[in-house]
Amino acid sequence: MYASIYASCLSIHEPGAAAELIAEKVTKDVERWIADKSEVTANDIRRVAGGHLSEINPHAGYLYLHHRIMW
Amino acid sequence: MSDTSLLSFVVVVGIFLSLNPSTLAIFSALLAGSLGKGHSKFERHGVAMSFLLILFALYVTLGAALIIALNALSGDALKNVALGIAAIGALWGLIDVKEYYWYGKHHDISIRLAKTLHHRTVKKNDPLSALLLGITTAYAALPSLGVPLLATSTIIALARPYNTNLMLVFGAILVLPLILIFILSMRGLKISSVMKWKEDSKGTFRLCMGLTTILVSWVILLILNGSLGVTS
Numbered sequence: 541m542y543a544s545i546y547a548s549c550l551s552i553h554e555p556g557a558a559a560e561l562i563a564e565k566v567t568k569d570v571e572r573w574i575a576d577k578s579e580v581t582a583n584d585i586r587r588v589a590g591g592h593l594s595e596i597n598p599h600a601g602y603l604y605l606h607h608r609i610m611w
Numbered sequence: 612m613s614d615t616s617l618l619s620f621v622v623v624v625g626i627f628l629s630l631n632p633s634t635l636a637i638f639s640a641l642l643a644g645s646l647g648k649g650h651s652k653f654e655r656h657g658v659a660m661s662f663l664l665i666l667f668a669l670y671v672t673l674g675a676a677l678i679i680a681l682n683a684l685s686g687d688a689l690k691n692v693a694l695g696i697a698a699i700g701a702l703w704g705l706i707d708v709k710e711y712y713w714y715g716k717h718h719d720i721s722i723r724l725a726k727t728l729h730h731r732t733v734k735k736n737d738p739l740s741a742l743l744l745g746i747t748t749a750y751a752a753l754p755s756l757g758v759p760l761l762a763t764s765t766i767i768a769l770a771r772p773y774n775t776n777l778m779l780v781f782g783a784i785l786v787l788p789l790i791l792i793f794i795l796s797m798r799g800l801k802i803s804s805v806m807k808w809k810e811d812s813k814g815t816f817r818l819c820m821g822l823t824t825i826l827v828s829w830v831i832l833l834i835l836n837g838s839l840g841v842t843s
Contacts, residue, residue: 546647547644547648547733548643550646550647550648550649551642551643551644551647551802551803552801553646553801599803602807603803603806606803606810607639607643607732608640608725609806609810610636610637610640610725610728610729
Protein backbone atom coordinates (compact mmCIF):
# COMPACT_ATOMS: atom_id res chain seq x y z
CA MET A 541 0.00 0.00 0.00
CA TYR A 542 2.86 2.35 0.89
CA ALA A 543 4.38 1.80 -2.58
CA SER A 544 1.12 2.44 -4.44
CA ILE A 545 0.45 5.67 -2.50
CA TYR A 546 4.04 6.77 -3.07
CA ALA A 547 3.67 6.03 -6.81
CA SER A 548 0.36 7.93 -6.98
CA CYS A 549 2.06 10.99 -5.47
CA LEU A 550 4.97 10.76 -7.94
CA SER A 551 2.47 10.40 -10.80
CA ILE A 552 1.08 13.86 -10.10
CA HIS A 553 4.56 15.41 -10.10
CA GLU A 554 5.00 15.50 -6.27
CA PRO A 555 8.69 15.48 -5.30
CA GLY A 556 10.04 12.19 -3.90
CA ALA A 557 10.47 13.52 -0.35
CA ALA A 558 6.89 14.82 -0.19
CA ALA A 559 5.63 11.55 -1.66
CA GLU A 560 7.43 9.61 1.11
CA LEU A 561 5.93 11.78 3.85
CA ILE A 562 2.42 11.49 2.42
CA ALA A 563 2.75 7.70 1.96
CA GLU A 564 3.95 7.32 5.59
CA LYS A 565 1.10 9.46 6.94
CA VAL A 566 -1.60 7.63 4.97
CA THR A 567 -0.16 4.21 5.90
CA LYS A 568 -0.24 5.17 9.60
CA ASP A 569 -3.81 6.49 9.26
CA VAL A 570 -4.93 3.22 7.68
CA GLU A 571 -3.10 1.20 10.36
CA ARG A 572 -4.94 3.16 13.05
CA TRP A 573 -8.27 2.58 11.27
CA ILE A 574 -7.61 -1.15 10.86
CA ALA A 575 -6.47 -1.70 14.50
CA ASP A 576 -9.94 -2.46 15.92
CA LYS A 577 -11.26 -4.39 12.89
CA SER A 578 -11.44 -8.18 12.89
CA GLU A 579 -11.93 -8.47 9.13
CA VAL A 580 -11.42 -6.09 6.19
CA THR A 581 -11.35 -6.54 2.42
CA ALA A 582 -8.71 -5.23 0.03
CA ASN A 583 -11.34 -2.88 -1.36
CA ASP A 584 -12.00 -1.45 2.15
CA ILE A 585 -8.29 -0.70 2.54
CA ARG A 586 -8.12 0.89 -0.90
CA ARG A 587 -11.19 3.04 -0.21
CA VAL A 588 -9.97 4.22 3.21
CA ALA A 589 -6.42 4.85 1.97
CA GLY A 590 -7.82 6.74 -1.02
CA GLY A 591 -9.99 8.83 1.29
CA HIS A 592 -7.05 9.78 3.55
CA LEU A 593 -4.88 10.48 0.52
CA SER A 594 -7.59 12.69 -1.02
CA GLU A 595 -7.66 14.80 2.17
CA ILE A 596 -3.93 15.49 1.82
CA ASN A 597 -3.76 15.68 -1.99
CA PRO A 598 -7.02 15.43 -3.99
CA HIS A 599 -5.17 14.79 -7.29
CA ALA A 600 -3.18 11.87 -5.87
CA GLY A 601 -6.32 10.55 -4.17
CA TYR A 602 -8.29 10.64 -7.40
CA LEU A 603 -5.51 8.87 -9.27
CA TYR A 604 -5.19 6.22 -6.54
CA LEU A 605 -8.91 5.47 -6.61
CA HIS A 606 -9.53 5.66 -10.36
CA HIS A 607 -6.43 4.49 -12.22
CA ARG A 608 -7.87 1.00 -12.74
CA ILE A 609 -10.93 2.22 -14.65
CA MET A 610 -10.11 1.29 -18.24
CA TRP A 611 -13.55 1.53 -19.86
CA MET B 612 -16.94 14.29 -52.97
CA SER B 613 -13.57 15.56 -54.28
CA ASP B 614 -10.19 14.45 -52.94
CA THR B 615 -9.97 17.43 -50.55
CA SER B 616 -13.55 16.85 -49.35
CA LEU B 617 -12.76 13.19 -48.71
CA LEU B 618 -9.61 14.18 -46.82
CA SER B 619 -11.58 16.72 -44.73
CA PHE B 620 -14.27 14.11 -44.08
CA VAL B 621 -11.67 11.56 -42.90
CA VAL B 622 -10.07 14.21 -40.62
CA VAL B 623 -13.40 15.23 -39.04
CA VAL B 624 -14.47 11.60 -38.54
CA GLY B 625 -11.02 10.84 -37.06
CA ILE B 626 -11.29 13.74 -34.58
CA PHE B 627 -14.63 12.50 -33.21
CA LEU B 628 -13.48 8.87 -33.05
CA SER B 629 -10.15 9.75 -31.43
CA LEU B 630 -11.89 10.64 -28.17
CA ASN B 631 -12.26 7.00 -27.27
CA PRO B 632 -12.59 6.52 -23.47
CA SER B 633 -10.78 3.19 -23.29
CA THR B 634 -7.71 4.37 -25.25
CA LEU B 635 -7.56 7.60 -23.21
CA ALA B 636 -7.83 5.62 -19.94
CA ILE B 637 -5.14 3.12 -20.88
CA PHE B 638 -2.71 5.79 -22.08
CA SER B 639 -3.32 7.92 -18.94
CA ALA B 640 -2.65 4.86 -16.76
CA LEU B 641 0.53 4.17 -18.75
CA LEU B 642 1.78 7.74 -18.21
CA ALA B 643 0.81 7.64 -14.52
CA GLY B 644 2.66 4.32 -14.15
CA SER B 645 5.72 5.75 -15.87
CA LEU B 646 5.77 8.79 -13.58
CA GLY B 647 5.01 6.65 -10.52
CA LYS B 648 8.03 4.47 -11.21
CA GLY B 649 10.20 7.58 -11.17
CA HIS B 650 11.31 7.17 -14.79
CA SER B 651 13.50 9.87 -16.33
CA LYS B 652 12.16 12.07 -19.13
CA PHE B 653 14.04 9.94 -21.67
CA GLU B 654 12.49 6.71 -20.33
CA ARG B 655 9.02 8.28 -20.32
CA HIS B 656 9.51 9.28 -23.96
CA GLY B 657 10.54 5.72 -24.79
CA VAL B 658 7.50 4.19 -23.12
CA ALA B 659 4.99 6.65 -24.62
CA MET B 660 6.51 6.55 -28.12
CA SER B 661 6.52 2.74 -28.20
CA PHE B 662 2.85 2.71 -27.30
CA LEU B 663 1.83 5.47 -29.72
CA LEU B 664 3.83 4.09 -32.65
CA ILE B 665 2.49 0.55 -32.39
CA LEU B 666 -1.07 1.82 -31.96
CA PHE B 667 -0.70 4.11 -35.01
CA ALA B 668 0.86 1.28 -37.04
CA LEU B 669 -1.96 -1.11 -36.10
CA TYR B 670 -4.72 1.38 -36.98
CA VAL B 671 -3.10 2.15 -40.36
CA THR B 672 -2.34 -1.50 -41.18
CA LEU B 673 -5.81 -2.70 -40.25
CA GLY B 674 -7.50 0.14 -42.15
CA ALA B 675 -5.32 -0.29 -45.25
CA ALA B 676 -5.86 -4.08 -45.18
CA LEU B 677 -9.62 -3.54 -45.06
CA ILE B 678 -9.49 -1.12 -48.01
CA ILE B 679 -7.41 -3.54 -50.08
CA ALA B 680 -9.63 -6.50 -49.12
CA LEU B 681 -12.80 -4.57 -50.06
CA ASN B 682 -11.29 -3.56 -53.40
CA ALA B 683 -10.43 -7.17 -54.15
CA LEU B 684 -14.17 -7.79 -54.39
CA SER B 685 -16.02 -7.42 -57.68
CA GLY B 686 -18.17 -4.30 -58.22
CA ASP B 687 -21.51 -5.83 -57.18
CA ALA B 688 -20.04 -7.78 -54.26
CA LEU B 689 -18.34 -4.60 -53.00
CA LYS B 690 -21.67 -2.74 -53.14
CA ASN B 691 -23.46 -5.53 -51.22
CA VAL B 692 -20.72 -5.72 -48.59
CA ALA B 693 -20.71 -1.90 -48.27
CA LEU B 694 -24.48 -1.99 -47.78
CA GLY B 695 -24.07 -4.57 -45.02
CA ILE B 696 -21.34 -2.48 -43.39
CA ALA B 697 -23.58 0.62 -43.51
CA ALA B 698 -26.34 -1.34 -41.76
CA ILE B 699 -23.95 -2.67 -39.10
CA GLY B 700 -22.48 0.83 -38.68
CA ALA B 701 -25.89 2.43 -38.13
CA LEU B 702 -26.82 -0.23 -35.56
CA TRP B 703 -23.43 0.08 -33.84
CA GLY B 704 -23.79 3.86 -33.77
CA LEU B 705 -27.14 3.52 -31.99
CA ILE B 706 -25.54 1.21 -29.40
CA ASP B 707 -22.84 3.86 -28.83
CA VAL B 708 -25.52 6.56 -28.45
CA LYS B 709 -27.13 4.33 -25.80
CA GLU B 710 -23.88 4.60 -23.79
CA TYR B 711 -24.57 8.31 -23.31
CA TYR B 712 -27.60 7.44 -21.18
CA TRP B 713 -26.59 4.08 -19.67
CA TYR B 714 -22.81 3.97 -19.73
CA GLY B 715 -21.26 0.54 -19.24
CA LYS B 716 -24.59 -1.25 -18.74
CA HIS B 717 -24.88 -4.75 -20.28
CA HIS B 718 -21.15 -5.14 -21.03
CA ASP B 719 -17.69 -4.63 -19.57
CA ILE B 720 -14.15 -5.71 -20.38
CA SER B 721 -13.18 -9.14 -19.05
CA ILE B 722 -11.35 -9.44 -15.71
CA ARG B 723 -8.45 -11.11 -17.53
CA LEU B 724 -8.09 -8.21 -19.97
CA ALA B 725 -8.36 -5.67 -17.13
CA LYS B 726 -5.60 -7.51 -15.25
CA THR B 727 -3.38 -7.59 -18.36
CA LEU B 728 -3.91 -3.85 -18.91
CA HIS B 729 -3.14 -3.09 -15.24
CA HIS B 730 -0.03 -5.25 -15.35
CA ARG B 731 1.31 -3.56 -18.49
CA THR B 732 0.46 0.00 -17.42
CA VAL B 733 1.47 0.04 -13.76
CA LYS B 734 3.50 -3.05 -12.84
CA LYS B 735 5.67 -3.46 -15.92
CA ASN B 736 6.36 -0.10 -17.45
CA ASP B 737 9.07 -0.29 -20.11
CA PRO B 738 9.19 0.23 -23.91
CA LEU B 739 8.75 -3.48 -24.72
CA SER B 740 5.81 -3.78 -22.36
CA ALA B 741 4.36 -0.56 -23.85
CA LEU B 742 4.58 -2.17 -27.32
CA LEU B 743 2.62 -5.18 -26.11
CA LEU B 744 0.22 -2.83 -24.34
CA GLY B 745 -0.36 -1.02 -27.65
CA ILE B 746 -1.39 -4.32 -29.25
CA THR B 747 -3.65 -5.15 -26.29
CA THR B 748 -5.16 -1.65 -26.47
CA ALA B 749 -5.96 -2.03 -30.16
CA TYR B 750 -7.71 -5.30 -29.26
CA ALA B 751 -9.49 -3.73 -26.26
CA ALA B 752 -10.61 -0.76 -28.39
CA LEU B 753 -12.01 -3.02 -31.14
CA PRO B 754 -15.54 -3.10 -29.68
CA SER B 755 -15.75 0.70 -29.82
CA LEU B 756 -13.46 1.48 -32.79
CA GLY B 757 -13.74 -1.62 -34.97
CA VAL B 758 -17.02 -0.81 -36.72
CA PRO B 759 -16.28 2.94 -37.25
CA LEU B 760 -12.88 1.97 -38.67
CA LEU B 761 -14.53 -0.57 -40.98
CA ALA B 762 -17.11 2.02 -42.11
CA THR B 763 -14.48 4.70 -42.76
CA SER B 764 -12.32 2.19 -44.66
CA THR B 765 -15.39 1.35 -46.78
CA ILE B 766 -15.83 5.00 -47.80
CA ILE B 767 -12.15 5.22 -48.78
CA ALA B 768 -12.47 1.88 -50.63
CA LEU B 769 -15.49 3.16 -52.58
CA ALA B 770 -13.51 6.16 -53.92
CA ARG B 771 -12.22 5.86 -57.48
CA PRO B 772 -9.24 5.58 -57.56
CA TYR B 773 -8.98 4.56 -53.89
CA ASN B 774 -6.12 5.96 -51.81
CA THR B 775 -4.80 3.90 -48.87
CA ASN B 776 -2.59 6.84 -47.83
CA LEU B 777 -5.71 8.43 -46.34
CA MET B 778 -5.40 5.78 -43.62
CA LEU B 779 -2.10 7.40 -42.58
CA VAL B 780 -4.01 10.64 -41.94
CA PHE B 781 -6.85 8.79 -40.21
CA GLY B 782 -4.41 6.84 -37.98
CA ALA B 783 -2.51 10.03 -37.09
CA ILE B 784 -5.75 11.80 -36.10
CA LEU B 785 -6.79 8.82 -33.95
CA VAL B 786 -3.61 9.07 -31.85
CA LEU B 787 -3.47 12.89 -31.87
CA PRO B 788 -5.23 13.42 -28.49
CA LEU B 789 -2.83 10.92 -26.91
CA ILE B 790 0.15 12.84 -28.33
CA LEU B 791 -1.30 16.10 -26.94
CA ILE B 792 -1.85 14.50 -23.51
CA PHE B 793 1.74 13.25 -23.54
CA ILE B 794 3.15 16.68 -24.45
CA LEU B 795 1.02 18.37 -21.78
CA SER B 796 2.00 15.80 -19.17
CA MET B 797 5.69 16.41 -19.96
CA ARG B 798 4.97 20.10 -19.36
CA GLY B 799 3.49 19.43 -15.92
CA LEU B 800 -0.17 18.55 -16.52
CA LYS B 801 -1.46 16.26 -13.76
CA ILE B 802 -2.61 12.91 -15.17
CA SER B 803 -5.39 12.87 -12.56
CA SER B 804 -6.93 15.87 -14.43
CA VAL B 805 -6.93 13.87 -17.67
CA MET B 806 -8.52 10.89 -15.89
CA LYS B 807 -11.19 13.10 -14.31
CA TRP B 808 -11.91 14.76 -17.67
CA LYS B 809 -12.23 11.32 -19.30
CA GLU B 810 -14.48 10.00 -16.50
CA ASP B 811 -16.73 13.09 -16.58
CA SER B 812 -16.99 13.13 -20.38
CA LYS B 813 -16.93 9.48 -21.41
CA GLY B 814 -20.68 9.36 -22.05
CA THR B 815 -20.41 12.40 -24.33
CA PHE B 816 -17.40 10.86 -26.12
CA ARG B 817 -19.40 7.72 -26.84
CA LEU B 818 -22.34 9.84 -28.04
CA CYS B 819 -20.00 11.63 -30.49
CA MET B 820 -18.57 8.29 -31.63
CA GLY B 821 -22.05 6.88 -32.13
CA LEU B 822 -23.35 9.85 -34.11
CA THR B 823 -20.17 9.86 -36.22
CA THR B 824 -20.58 6.16 -37.03
CA ILE B 825 -24.21 6.78 -38.05
CA LEU B 826 -23.07 9.70 -40.24
CA VAL B 827 -20.40 7.55 -41.91
CA SER B 828 -22.97 4.80 -42.54
CA TRP B 829 -25.33 7.35 -44.06
CA VAL B 830 -22.56 8.63 -46.36
CA ILE B 831 -21.91 5.03 -47.50
CA LEU B 832 -25.60 4.73 -48.43
CA LEU B 833 -25.47 8.06 -50.32
CA ILE B 834 -22.44 6.80 -52.28
CA LEU B 835 -24.16 3.48 -53.04
CA ASN B 836 -27.35 5.05 -54.36
CA GLY B 837 -25.35 7.43 -56.53
CA SER B 838 -26.29 10.67 -54.72
CA LEU B 839 -22.65 11.19 -53.82
CA GLY B 840 -19.65 10.44 -56.03
CA VAL B 841 -16.25 9.93 -54.43
CA THR B 842 -12.88 10.56 -56.05
CA SER B 843 -9.47 10.68 -54.47
